[in-house]
Each structure stands twice: as structure tokens, then as C-alpha cells.
Amino acid sequence: MKRSMLFVVMSIMAIxxxxxxxxxxxxxxxxxxxxxxxxxxxLYDFARTIAGDQAxxxxxxxxxxxxxxxxPKPNDIIRISQAGLFIYTNRxxxxxxxxxxxxxxxxxxxxxxxxxxxxxxxxxxxxGLEDGHGSHxxxxxxxxxxxxxxxxxxNAGVMVNNILAGFVASDPAHAPMYRANATTLLARLADLxxxxxxxxxxxxxxxxxxxxHYTFGYLARRYGLEYHSLSGISSESEPSAARMAAMVREIxxxxxxxxxxxxxxxPRLTETLANEAGVSVLKLYGAHNLGKxxxxxxxxxxxxxxxxxxxxxxxxxxxxx
Amino acid sequence: xxxxxILSYSFIQRALLAGILIAVLCSVLGVFLVLRRLSLIGDGLxxxxxxxxxxxxxxxxxxxxxxxxxxxxxxxxxxxxLKLTEKxxxxxxxxxxxxxxxxxxxxxxxxxxxxxxxxxxxxxxxGNILSISPEEVLxxxxxxxxxxxxxxxxxxxLLAITFNEELARVSGVRTxxxxxxxxxxxxxxxxxxxxxxxxxxxxxxxxxxxxxxxxLARSFKTCIMLAALQGVCSVITGIFVSFLTNLPTSAxxxxxxxxxxGVSCAVRRLxxxxxxxxxx
Numbered sequence: 001m002k003r004s005m006l007f008v009v010m011s012i013m014a015i016x017x018x019x020x021x022x023x024x025x026x027x028x029x030x031x032x033x034x035x036x037x038x039x040x041x042x043l044y045d046f047a048r049t050i051a052g053d054q055a056x057x058x059x060x061x062x063x064x065x066x067x068x069x070x071x072p073k074p075n076d077i078i079r080i081s082q083a084g085l086f087i088y089t090n091r092x093x094x095x096x097x098x099x100x101x102x103x104x105x106x107x108x109x110x111x112x113x114x115x116x117x118x119x120x121x122x123x124x125x126x127x128g129l130e131d132g133h134g135s136h137x138x139x140x141x142x143x144x145x146x147x148x149x150x151x152x153x154x155n156a157g158v159m160v161n162n163i164l165a166g167f168v169a170s171d172p173a174h175a176p177m178y179r180a181n182a183t184t185l186l187a188r189l190a191d192l193x194x195x196x197x198x199x200x201x202x203x204x205x206x207x208x209x210x211x212x213h214y215t216f217g218y219l220a221r222r223y224g225l226e227y228h229s230l231s232g233i234s235s236e237s238e239p240s241a242a243r244m245a246a247m248v249r250e251i252x253x254x255x256x257x258x259x260x261x262x263x264x265x266x267p268r269l270t271e272t273l274a275n276e277a278g279v280s281v282l283k284l285y286g287a288h289n290l291g292k293x294x295x296x297x298x299x300x301x302x303x304x305x306x307x308x309x310x311x312x313x314x315x316x317x318x319x320x321x
Numbered sequence: 322x323x324x325x326x327i328l329s330y331s332f333i334q335r336a337l338l339a340g341i342l343i344a345v346l347c348s349v350l351g352v353f354l355v356l357r358r359l360s361l362i363g364d365g366l367x368x369x370x371x372x373x374x375x376x377x378x379x380x381x382x383x384x385x386x387x388x389x390x391x392x393x394x395x396x397x398x399x400x401x402x403l404k405l406t407e408k409x410x411x412x413x414x415x416x417x418x419x420x421x422x423x424x425x426x427x428x429x430x431x432x433x434x435x436x437x438x439x440x441x442x443x444x445x446x447x448g449n450i451l452s453i454s455p456e457e458v459l460x461x462x463x464x465x466x467x468x469x470x471x472x473x474x475x476x477x478x479l480l481a482i483t484f485n486e487e488l489a490r491v492s493g494v495r496t497x498x499x500x501x502x503x504x505x506x507x508x509x510x511x512x513x514x515x516x517x518x519x520x521x522x523x524x525x526x527x528x529x530x531x532x533x534x535x536x537l538a539r540s541f542k543t544c545i546m547l548a549a550l551q552g553v554c555s556v557i558t559g560i561f562v563s564f565l566t567n568l569p570t571s572a573x574x575x576x577x578x579x580x581x582x583g584v585s586c587a588v589r590r591l592x593x594x595x596x597x598x599x600x601x
Contacts, residue, residue: 061437062432062433062437062438063437063438063439064437064438064439064440064441064442065432065437065438065441065442066441066443066444071429073433237569238449238569238570238571238572239451239569240563240564240566240567240568240569240570240573241327241333241336241451241560241563241564241570242563242564242565242566242567243567244330244332244451245327245330245333245564248330248332264439264440264441264444265440265441265444266440266441266444266445268448268449268452269449269451269452271452271454272332272451272452272453272454273332275331275332275454276330276331276332291437291438291439291440292437292438292439293439294439295437
């Protein structure tokens with residue numbers, strides 16, 4: 001009796017395994033298109049634009065999540081192992097990307113380090129502050145290099161070219177279309193850069209204060225803004241009471257009317273600072289990721305940067321042309 | 322920088338005010354919890370709050386509105402911990418461990434199944450003692466009053482079950498109800514105070530002042546007083562030390578509590594003769 005039960009159970013399991021294996025195979029057969037897995041939102045958006053309808057691009061990070069807290073699901077690993085192209089930003093931003101790749105057969109998978117060839121800049125939250133102790137630099141990851149390279153649109157262009165090279169190498173048959181899409185995207189980025197340059201050329205103040213973690217260094221450097229953030233690059237660090245007070249004094253003495261906060265993150269600390277100094281809060285997208293609603297609406301990187309430009313112009317009292 | 326200047330910042334005033342209220346609250350609750358071997362209940366319920374916040378965000382309830390989901394869920398979880406210790410005869414740490422693991426897994430699972438949110442979950446979960454709003458000071462004050470009044474009302478019964486639950490039951494104390502009151506007050510405090518000052522501070526204020534006071538106190542009431550005193554002193558010195566040394570405030574307060582604990586142990590060994598310490 002017991003034996004026969006065991007036999008039945010075993011057969012059911014065997015059948016299930018065969019059926020499931022069959023499904024998997026059919027799955028692979030159907031999607032002859034190039035499968036592309038990206039980590040963060042800018043890469044996803046660039047890759048999606050370059051791909052057109054010739055490749056399927058997915059983003060690993062669930063919408064809304066801060067990249068630090070990401071943990072891959074079994075399906076993510078399967079998706080990467082079946083993909084032809086894996087694109088990540090750099091080892092400062094997604095240290096977990098290299099960990100995931102360790103366990104995956106790299107023979108068929110082409111890996112693109114989108115940040116290759118970009119000039120990285122050190123992040124320093126407290127530069128130029130009267131009583132900045134400067135110790136925060138050391139606690140950022142990997143020597144305090146700022147990983148938010150896409151916020152300099154020239155770097156974004158470098159990233160687009162790196163991604164394009166990955167596409168061309170993985171799927172040479174569609175190379176002309178990928179090149180054409182990338183050219184259009186590069187033109188749009190150049191146009192965005194131009195609009196930022198003009199939009200931020202004559203402003204009431206050039207002091208750009210951010211009540212959060214160091215994020216917008218590249219953007220500020222490109223357009224000649226003086227950027228200071230409440231805390232350093234590491235998203236785990238917390239500001240001290242002294243740092244909070246120093247920031248309040250800086251807001252007051254600089255005479256700015258707006259303090260910036262980052263979208264998706266809780267604005268608690270920023271609001272406390274703003275209330276203390278009597279200024280208002282405006283939000284900017286760091287664009288590592290975007291909210292679920294925006295994601296479903298298909299909002300793109302350039303859209304987010306246009307929203308940023310509007311808020312920057314308002315916050316820095318710029319005259320629009 | 323002088324004292325007056327530090328105190329001129331309103332966020333420091335609010336940190337001191339709310340911090341002191343929460344410190345007293347946690348330290349006093351902590352004495353009961355540590356003696357009932359439920360020291361880690363703060364951490365455990367924080368993990369459940371993480372899970373329940375994931376549910377709240379899925380329904381697009383942010384910050385204050387997320388309490389509509391968090392409060393009932395965490396109150397139920399605290400009763401669950403109690404039930405596990407009573408019905409399944411588990412020790413407090415095992416029961417807290419189960420509820421805590423389930424809470425955090427539920428959060429991670431919901432975050433993945435839901436396909437993401439419009440905001441970053443973790444950043445909305447924890448407050449920071451430096452970013453307390455004026456309304457939140459009122460929340461802290463209300464919480465303080467509720468917990469203190471209820472602890473006062475049930476004080477004798479709580480005392481009885483803390484030292485000998487069997488004896489208390491025999492002498493007519495409704496032990497189950499009193500236990501439920503204790504864990505539910507803890508749950509209420511953890512959920513609300515975590516949004517204000519963050520879980521690290523809550524968890525340490527539930528344990529360290531209590532264990533330090535237990536080193537020195539000879540009566541239960543002295544113990545509660547000493548614990549509350551340490552909690553308050555640690556918050557005040559922590560805020561000022563953080564100001565002067567440029568260190569993160571909550572972490573500084575935890576280390577000052579550790580220092581107090583070390584001093585209490587030393588004092589106990591040096592000054593109090595062994596025979597005078599009640600055996601626990």
C-alpha cells in the first residue's frame with residue numbers, strides 16, 4: 001500500500017518535471033529576440049530606447065526601491081542567465097551586480113559596464129563649509145567616488161555609447177537600427193544639455209543646497225552650481241546634530257529660498273531643515289529609479305530631467321528665456 | 322559653540338522634548354520586559370512594522386496614514402508573541418524570533434510581489450531624532466500619557482506577574498489580561514516611537530536603562546526610577562555630545578547608554594556588598 005502510494009507520488013512528480021521542462025524550452029524558443037537585463041533606471045531607459053522593438057529590455061530593481069536595499073529573486077537570476085546582455089552602471093553603484101554575475105555562466109552573456117570611460121569625480125558633501133569636519137568622505141563606498149554619473153549628460157552620452165556597443169556585439173544583425181536609435185537618443189541628450197545650460201545661465205543664486213545624501217554633484221559641476229548636501233554618499237550614514245545646525249546656518253547665510261530633497265526618499269530631514277531655516281522644499285529626481293506609477297506610465301529619463309530643470313529654475317530663481 | 326546657541330535651534334528643542342518623553346516611556350516598559358525575558362520585543366515588533374508598512378504602501382498609505390495598517394497588525398503580532406509563549410510553551414526569545422522573522426519576510430515578499438512602490442520603503446520606515454515635527458512632539462506626549470497612566474493603573478498587578486506569575490495567578494490576578502496590556506503598550510510605543518526616533522534608539526532604550534538599573538536597584542520602584550533617569554540623561558547628553566563631536570545622534574545615545582551600563586556594573590561590584598544584592 002505504502003509502496004504504491006510512493007510510486008504514484010513519484011510518477012506525478014516526474015511528469016510535473018517533464019511538463020515544466022517542456023514549458024521552459026518552449027519559452028526560450030518563442031523569444032528569439034535579444035534579452036537584455038539592466039540594473040538601474042537610466043540604463044533601462046537608454047537600453048529600451050536603443051532596442052526599439054528588436055530586443056526585450058527589463059530592469060532588475062523594482063520601481064521605487066533604493067538600489068542599496070536590492071536583493072535578487074530566483075527569477076531575476078534565471079532572467080540574467082537566459083539573457084544575452086547584462087548592463088550595469090559601475091561597481092560603486094551596484095556592488096551586488098558583480099556578486100550576481102559570479103554565479104552565472106558568462107559564455108553567452110555579454111556584460112556591459114556602462115560607466116566605462118567616464119571620468120569619475122570624488123563626492124564631498126562638506127566642501128567649503130566653515131566647520132565641516134570632512135570625515136564623511138572616507139565613509140562613502142569605494143573611496144567616496146560619486147556613482148551618479150548619469151546626472152552629467154555628457155557622461156550619459158558615454159553610457160549610451162557603451163550600451164550601444166553591447167547591443168551591436170550581441171546582435172550584429174540589427175546593428176544599423178540600434179545605431180540609428182542611439183543617434184536619436186544622443187541628439188535628445190545634447191538638446192537636454194543645451195536647455196539646462198540656457199535655463200540655468202542667469203539665476204538669482206548659484207548655491208544649490210540639498211537636504212539629503214550627496215547625489216547631484218555631477219549635475220552641479222556641469223552647470224557651474226555650488227552644490228552642498230546634508231550628508232555624504234553612503235545611504236546608511238546619519239547626520240549629526242552639529243551637521244544639521246551647520247546646514248541651517250548655511251541655508252540662512254546663503255539666502256536661498258528653496259532646499260532640495262530627493263524624490264522617492266522620505267523628506268523628513270529636509271523638511272526639518274527647511275522649517276528651521278524658514279525656506280520651502282522642492283523635489284528632484286536622482287533617477288536611479290522611479291516610482292511605480294511613473295514606471296507604468298512609461299516615463300523616461302529625459303522626462304525626469306525636464307521635471308528637475310523646472311524645479312531647479314524655480315529653486316534657484318532663474319530667468320527662463 | 323555654547324549651550325544657548327545649541328538650544329536656539331528648534332529641531333534640537335523638539336529632539337530633547339520628544340526624546341525625553343520616549344526615553345522615560347521605553348526605560349520603564351523595559352524594566353518589565355527585561356524581567357519577563359522579552360528584551361528583544363522591540364526589535365521583533367519593528368520587523369513586523371516593516372512588514373505592515375509594506376502592506377500600507379501597497380494601498381498607497383504613506384507616513385501617518387500607514388499607521389492605520391501598522392498599528393492593528395503590530396498589536397496583533399504582540400499578542401501573537403504572548404500566545405506563542407503561553408500556548409506553545411516557547412521561551413520569549415524564540416517567540417519573538419518567529420514573529421520577527423515572519424514580519425520581515427512578509428515585508429520583503431510583499432515588496433517583490435507588489436512590483437515596487439512609488440517611494441522607497443525603508444526610508445519611510447524609520448524616523449530620526451533630529452527630524453521630529455511639532456505635531457510629532459504632541460504624538461510623543463500623548464503616547465507618554467497613555468502608557469504612563471495604564472502602567473500606573475496596572476502597576477501592582479504588573480509587579481505581581483513580573484516576579485512570580487504562578488503566585489499572582491493563585492492570588493487572583495488576571496495574569497493573561499495583564500500580560501496582554503504589557504505587550505500591547507509595548508507594541509503601541511514601538512510603532513509610534515519608531516516613526517519618530519528610529520528603531521535602533523527604541524530597541525536600545527528598552528534594554529540598556531533597564532539592565533543598568535537592575536544592577537543597582539534594591540527595590541522595584543527604585544529600579545524603575547533609575548532606568549527612567551538613565552534614559553533621560555542618555556538622551557540629553559547624547560544630543561549635546563553629538564553636537565560637539567559631530568557624531569550621529571541616535572548612535573551616540575546608544576553608546577552613552579552602554580557607558581552607563583558599564584558604570585553600573587562597576588559600581589555594583591565595588592560598592593554594594595554581595596549579600597545586599599537581591600538574587601534574581
